[in-house]
Amino acid sequence: MLTTPLARLLVLVLGALLALAAGLASLLLGAAEIPATTLVEAVLAPDPGSTPQLILLSERLPRAAIAALVGASLAVAGALMQTLTRNALAAPSILGINAGAMCFVVVASAVFALRSPLALVWVAFLGALAAALLVALLGRERGGGLSPVRVVLAGVAITALFVSLAQGLLIIDQERFEGLLLWLAGSVAGRGLEVVTPLLPFFLVAAGLCALLVRQLNLLVLDDEVGKGLGLRTGRVRLLAGAVVIVLAGGSVAMAGMIGFVGLIVPHMVRALFGRDHRWVLPGCVLLGAGLLLAADTLARFLMPPQEVPVGVMTALLGTPFFLTLARRRSLTP
Amino acid sequence: MTTPRADLVWRAAGGRLSLRLDRRSLAVTLLLALALVASAGISLSLGSQATPPAAVLEALLFPGHSDIALIVHEIRLPRVLLGILVGACLGVAGLLLQGLVRNPLASPDVIGITGGASLAAVSFLALGGAALGEAWLPVAALGGAALVALAIIALSGRGVTPARLVLIGIGLAAALGAATTLVLVLAADTTAMQAYVWLTGSLYAAQWREVAALAPWALLGLPLALGLARRLDALALGDDLATGLGTAVRGSRLALLLLAVALAGSAVAFAGGLSFIGLLAPHIARRLVARGHAALVPVTALVGALILLHADLLGRLAFLPRDLPAGIFVAGIGAPFFVYLLHRWR
Numbered sequence: 125m126l127t128t129p130l131a132r133l134l135v136l137v138l139g140a141l142l143a144l145a146a147g148l149a150s151l152l153l154g155a156a157e158i159p160a161t162t163l164v165e166a167v168l169a170p171d172p173g174s175t176p177q178l179i180l181l182s183e184r185l186p187r188a189a190i191a192a193l194v195g196a197s198l199a200v201a202g203a204l205m206q207t208l209t210r211n212a213l214a215a216p217s218i219l220g221i222n223a224g225a226m227c228f229v230v231v232a233s234a235v236f237a238l239r240s241p242l243a244l245v246w247v248a249f250l251g252a253l254a255a256a257l258l259v260a261l262l263g264r265e266r267g268g269g270l271s272p273v274r275v276v277l278a279g280v281a282i283t284a285l286f287v288s289l290a291q292g293l294l295i296i297d298q299e300r301f302e303g304l305l306l307w308l309a310g311s312v313a314g315r316g317l318e319v320v321t322p323l324l325p326f327f328l329v330a331a332g333l334c335a336l337l338v339r340q341l342n343l344l345v346l347d348d349e350v351g352k353g354l355g356l357r358t359g360r361v362r363l364l365a366g367a368v369v370i371v372l373a374g375g376s377v378a379m380a381g382m383i384g385f386v387g388l389i390v391p392h393m394v395r396a397l398f399g400r401d402h403r404w405v406l407p408g409c410v411l412l413g414a415g416l417l418l419a420a421d422t423l424a425r426f427l428m429p430p431q432e433v434p435v436g437v438m439t440a441l442l443g444t445p446f447f448l449t450l451a452r453r454r455s456l457t458p
Numbered sequence: 459m460t461t462p463r464a465d466l467v468w469r470a471a472g473g474r475l476s477l478r479l480d481r482r483s484l485a486v487t488l489l490l491a492l493a494l495v496a497s498a499g500i501s502l503s504l505g506s507q508a509t510p511p512a513a514v515l516e517a518l519l520f521p522g523h524s525d526i527a528l529i530v531h532e533i534r535l536p537r538v539l540l541g542i543l544v545g546a547c548l549g550v551a552g553l554l555l556q557g558l559v560r561n562p563l564a565s566p567d568v569i570g571i572t573g574g575a576s577l578a579a580v581s582f583l584a585l586g587g588a589a590l591g592e593a594w595l596p597v598a599a600l601g602g603a604a605l606v607a608l609a610i611i612a613l614s615g616r617g618v619t620p621a622r623l624v625l626i627g628i629g630l631a632a633a634l635g636a637a638t639t640l641v642l643v644l645a646a647d648t649t650a651m652q653a654y655v656w657l658t659g660s661l662y663a664a665q666w667r668e669v670a671a672l673a674p675w676a677l678l679g680l681p682l683a684l685g686l687a688r689r690l691d692a693l694a695l696g697d698d699l700a701t702g703l704g705t706a707v708r709g710s711r712l713a714l715l716l717l718a719v720a721l722a723g724s725a726v727a728f729a730g731g732l733s734f735i736g737l738l739a740p741h742i743a744r745r746l747v748a749r750g751h752a753a754l755v756p757v758t759a760l761v762g763a764l765i766l767l768h769a770d771l772l773g774r775l776a777f778l779p780r781d782l783p784a785g786i787f788v789a790g791i792g793a794p795f796f797v798y799l800l801h802r803w804r
Contacts, residue, residue: 284793291658305642384636441633
């Protein structure tokens with residue numbers, strides 16, 4: 125763990141550079157290799173007739189933007205959830221938040237034929253909220269606390285609930301099977317910037333809230349009683365941080381479907397570097413989360429050519445050993 | 459709760475095996491058995507071509523070559539029987555796992571057993587295993603379930619503590635789900651649809667061959683579960699008390715886990731990745747009869763069978779002429795009900 129602010133700052137800058145490199149790789153590498161000069165040309169001398177520039181702007185750019193945003197927001201959501209529940213295994217995908225948003229989106233687009241990206245965003249928020257409330261309700265022990273194992277089990281049961289409902293719809297609605305499968309598998313490919321723009325205001329508000337809550341979140345890591353003793357309004361902080369989680373996780377699902385384990389892995393890696401101070405953990409999560417998902421998505425293009433591995437599959441396969449190591453640990457507090 | 463006078467006690471093998479049933483449990487069991495027979499009767503007579511019960515009875519007793527006899531005998535009866543066996547196996551597997559983990563949220567699908575079977579089956583379908591013959595699909599599925607069980611035991615280390623076991627199962631289930639998605643995405647479209655139907659769980663086109671293949675698992679496994687009931691009762695008291703009562707805690711856990719895998723794996727092998735029956739049936743059974751696994755095992759088996767039978771009936775009739783997988787209805791009705799139960803349970 126890094127202790128001096130200078131070392132932390134340096135690592136943060138290094139993380140930013142890595143994320144940038146992953147972003148560049150995501151823009152330039154793939155089935156059609158695009159030389160770096162094209163990137164420069166696209167910025168300096170845009171030419172609508174050039175095919176490489178078209179690929180770059182209409183395909184690679186949205187894809188990289190979505191991957192970076194989804195990775196960053198899932199990582200931050202995971203960090204917040206781990207703090208809120210004091211549970212090392214908490215993450216949007218594990219506690220069913222992603223599945224709730226996914227199921228609502230699938231129902232809205234299959235049954236109610238909803239198409240507008242903004243409407244789907246709200247639907248995803250609603251689904252994430254429903255899942256979060258259910259998990260909080262079911263994971264509560266008799267005394268009122270959240271038991272780590274019980275919460276995880278409740279999350280898994282809720283994921284099973286939402287996924288099987290969505291799967292049922294897929295089978296009933298066979299014509300749109302292909303289109304709907306994307307939500308279940310989780311992928312950042314093949315979508316345009318129009319799914320990103322309606323989310324930007326929400327993400328800005330979420331980022332602002334995070335910045336405002338940093339100090340309170342640091343107190344929340346402690347016992348609730350200690351926090352209250354230090355003048356913390358724990359209820360309000362939890363509510364606001366919970367809202368941020370809903371927006372970040374729901375928004376990610378609205379953009380890219382269910383992508384698991386980013387929210388679990390990244391916060392742990394960041395905490396191993398920076399400790400528990402949220403002033404460092406949250407920015408670290410943004411950079412590392414974005415970098416990880418960009419790298420995973422770029423790698424996914426080369427594993428089984430000519431087909432691409434959905435990035436959600438990549439993260440799940442990367443994340444499982446991580447989850448198992450955590451589960452085998454003696455204590456489940458982050 | 460009940461006076462000793464009202465209990466029926468049965469002992470065998472010098473007290474090594476014993477069953478203690480109170481009157482209420484017995485009455486509930488009998489009522490459920492009656493309900494199962496009635497539901498099976500209804501299932502046999504309804505379908506795209508409704509058959510009067512008298513004709514069904516006649517077809518059952520005097521199998522002839524009439525159309526009705528053929529439909530009842532070759533199409534509906536194996537389907538009903540397979541549904542009963544699968545439902546019972548899944549329900550009891552869930553009961554065993556919940557007792558083993560001491561947590562009412564455990565079930566074959568939650569800890570990855572169904573996931574292992576699913577991955578094996580979907581890979582089989584997608585990688586052209588059909589060339590080997592459909593009969594090998596259940597073998598692949600059962601193998602997948604067994605491998606997952608081994609992985610869970612190996613990763614749990616020496617402790618096999620309930621919490622760790624369930625968390626490791628969850629982790630494996632996630633990885634297996636991802637791998638299944640990968641296979642689906644890479645597979646040809648037609649196989650993907652077929653695989654999805656399999657994943658949801660369906661009794662469509664059940665055949666006598668499958669009933670005959672599953673029956674030994676159920677007929678061996680369910681009585682064995684009854685035999686382990688006393689150990690489950692002891693484990694429910696906690697490791698220390700169970701050890702004090704003379705239970706080999708670790709050995710019992712392993713035996714229960716293996717039996718649950720055998721029951722769930724064989725059921726899933728023939729009916730696909732049905733979820734929720736293993737969660738739901740034990741919960742309903744616990745509301746019907748008092749504590750004590752000797753009574754819970756048969757009641758859970760009956761409840762599981764009833765759930766699947768009715769879900770399949772719905773799938774067959776609700777969207778005629780389409781025959782939808784029973785798994786959709788198990789999840790659609792079972793999941794909300796499960797949430798309600800869980801909320802009440804605390």
